Amino acid sequence: xxxxPARWSPWRTVTVFxxxxxxxxxVYEGMRSVAGPYLAALGAGALVVGLVTGAGEATALVLxxxxxxxxxxxxxxWTLTTVGYAMTAVCVPLLALAPHLGAAGLSFAAVLIxxxxxxxxxxxxxxxxxxxxxxxxxxxxKGFAVHKALDQVGAFAGPLAVxxxxxLTASMSTALALLALPGLVAMLLLALLRARVGGPGGIGDGPxxxxxxxxxxxAIEPADATVxxxxxxxxxxxxxxxxxxxxxxxxxxxxxxxxxxxxxAGVPLVYAGAMLVAAVGALATGWAYDRWQGRVLHVLAPxxxxxxxxxxxxxxxxxxxxxxxxxxxxxxxxxxxxxLVADLVPRRRLATAYGLFAAFQGAAALLGGVGAGAxxxxxxxxxxxxxxxxxxxxxxxxxxxxxxxxxxxRGVAAR
Numbered sequence: 001x002x003x004x005p006a007r008w009s010p011w012r013t014v015t016v017f018x019x020x021x022x023x024x025x026x027v028y029e030g031m032r033s034v035a036g037p038y039l040a041a042l043g044a045g046a047l048v049v050g051l052v053t054g055a056g057e058a059t060a061l062v063l064x065x066x067x068x069x070x071x072x073x074x075x076x077x078w079t080l081t082t083v084g085y086a087m088t089a090v091c092v093p094l095l096a097l098a099p100h101l102g103a104a105g106l107s108f109a110a111v112l113i114x115x116x117x118x119x120x121x122x123x124x125x126x127x128x129x130x131x132x133x134x135x136x137x138x139x140x141x142k143g144f145a146v147h148k149a150l151d152q153v154g155a156f157a158g159p160l161a162v163x164x165x166x167x168l169t170a171s172m173s174t175a176l177a178l179l180a181l182p183g184l185v186a187m188l189l190l191a192l193l194r195a196r197v198g199g200p201g202g203i204g205d206g207p208x209x210x211x212x213x214x215x216x217x218x219a220i221e222p223a224d225a226t227v228x229x230x231x232x233x234x235x236x237x238x239x240x241x242x243x244x245x246x247x248x249x250x251x252x253x254x255x256x257x258x259x260x261x262x263x264x265a266g267v268p269l270v271y272a273g274a275m276l277v278a279a280v281g282a283l284a285t286g287w288a289y290d291r292w293q294g295r296v297l298h299v300l301a302p303x304x305x306x307x308x309x310x311x312x313x314x315x316x317x318x319x320x321x322x323x324x325x326x327x328x329x330x331x332x333x334x335x336x337x338x339x340l341v342a343d344l345v346p347r348r349r350l351a352t353a354y355g356l357f358a359a360f361q362g363a364a365a366l367l368g369g370v371g372a373g374a375x376x377x378x379x380x381x382x383x384x385x386x387x388x389x390x391x392x393x394x395x396x397x398x399x400x401x402x403x404x405x406x407x408x409x410r411g412v413a414a415r
Contacts, residue, residue: 008196010137016193017131018150023186024085025151025275027179028116030158031092033271035113036253037264038172042098042106046254047373052110053250054369056117061362063121068355077126077351078194084123085190089183091116096177124358129350132342134197140339145286148335152279158182159268159275166265228353231404232344234397236360239337241394244364245304245387246329247372249274252311255376261316270323277324278331285336294340294402301391301398303329308384312376333361344405 008016036049044052067084071077091112098109135143158179165175249271256262262270288296303325310322338354345353375383 010134010143013134013193013197014131014138014143014147015150016189016196017127017134018147020085020186020189020193021147021151022154022157023182023189024088025154026158026161026182027092027186028088028120028158029155029271029275030162030179030182030268031095031113031116031176032249033159033162033253033268034166034172034175034264036250037257037267038095038098038176039106039109039250040254040257041172042109044106046251046258046376047370048106049250049254050248050369050371050373050376052113053248054366054373056113057248057369058362058366059114060117060120060124061358061360061365063118064125064355064358064362066355067122068125068351068353068358071126071129071351071355072349077130080126081123081130082187082190082194084119084121084127085186087119087122088116089180089187091119092183093177093180096173099173121358125351125354128338128354132338132350133347139290140342141286141289141336143286144335144339145283145289148282148286148331149279151334152275152282152331154182155275155278156272159272163265163268163272166268170265228345228349228356229405231401232341232353232357234404235340235344235401236357238394238397238401239300239333239357240360240364241390241397242300242304242329242333243361244368244371245307245390245394246326246333246365246368247308247311248365248369249326251369251372251376252323252326255312256319259314261314261319270320274323274327277327278334281328281331282335285332286339289336289339293343294398294405296336297332297340297398298395300329300332300337301395303332304394305388305391308372308380308387312380312383344401 032053035053039049039052067080071080074080095109095112098105098112101108131143131147132140135147161178162172162175165178166172169175253267253271256267256270257264285296285299306325307322307329310318311326313319313322341353341357342350371386372383375386
């Protein structure tokens with residue numbers, strides 16, 4: 001029987017995980033860069049755009065409340081990761097069919113957007129648990145930061161590709177259909193990664209071990225969210241307040257076009273630039289986290305508070321600065337925040353913790369998306385005030401979390 005190929009080093013594994021996310025991000029971030037205008041072209045108004053995009057983010061987060069505990073009970077982290085990526089790779093190109101379905105096109109597109117976000121929910125707790133496990137050996141802040149930076153390269157390249165196709169064809173449907181190519185690349189890379197680091201003796205798959213086991217990346221007890229520490233729940237509430245204040249890009253892109261600040265073909269370029277800013281934010285705070293731990297997250301509340309003040313203004317320069325703040329906050333939320341979660345909870349509860357944490361964010365994303373869409377036209381001043389108040393609460397909760405956990409609870413996750 002042929003010998004099994006040598007396992008990859010932790011850094012190589014983190015890097016290839018990043019390239020999987022890079023390719024997948026080209027798919028769904030390319031779609032998200034035009035989701036607002038695309039839905040508007042199918043007949044949606046600002047409220048519907050806010051509802052669909054907010055519900056999409058809620059789906060991507062709240063459903064992890066199911067997929068996280070399932071991953072810890074079942075132990076099939078690789079299987080759930082693969083299924084989730086496949087849903088994204090299939091649903092986004094199918095959006096190209098929406099304009100050909102007449103009156104049903106808007107509903108069809110909305111369902112596909114929700115299904116794509118459900119794929120994110122299926123894979124994310126398992127992928128984050130796998131990544132947190134391997135990143136222990138290189139520093140969780142750095143590991144999540146490098147992964148997120150590569151992820152953001154895809155988030156930059158996808159919208160850029162969509163913008164290029166729009167410039168050549170003026171067809172959003174064609175641009176969405178072509179996103180099937182990076183989706184295929186993501187699936188091939190994931191299969192290679194699983195072959196090198198998954199399987200017997202590897203991270204991620206296999207039945208849960210008895211309590212006290214030490215299998216890398218595999219849950220070892222039935223998941224029970226009630227055993228998670230109180231500091232975890234306080235942190236989840238803190239980040240939920242931040243998430244509720246982060247207006248979805250669907251609403252922000254709607255504003256860009258509605259206010260005449262950017263032509264339709266320029267929206268993906270703006271989004272691509274924002275993704276590069278998010279990558280910088282993830283790298284900077286990730287490296288800082290390994291030195292200063294959770295204290296680096298104090299930047300999050302001020303950034304979020306700035307977003308509606310600037311990103312919904314009527315001057316392009318102010319809007320671009322606001323979008324930069326939006327991107328920086330998003331980069332921190334999707335990288336360094338995960339490192340602190342991994343340090344706050346026992347290792348065997350990681351998938352459950354990520355799923356529950358995302359549920360808090362998802363509920364907040366739905367409220368924030370709908371609220372921003374409803375207040376956009378007539379009550380932007382009220383929106384600014386509400387977001388600012390939420391960030392005061394978020395900052396106060398973070399201070400309490402860091403005091404309770406020792407500013408990062410380093411070493412807790414290794415228990």
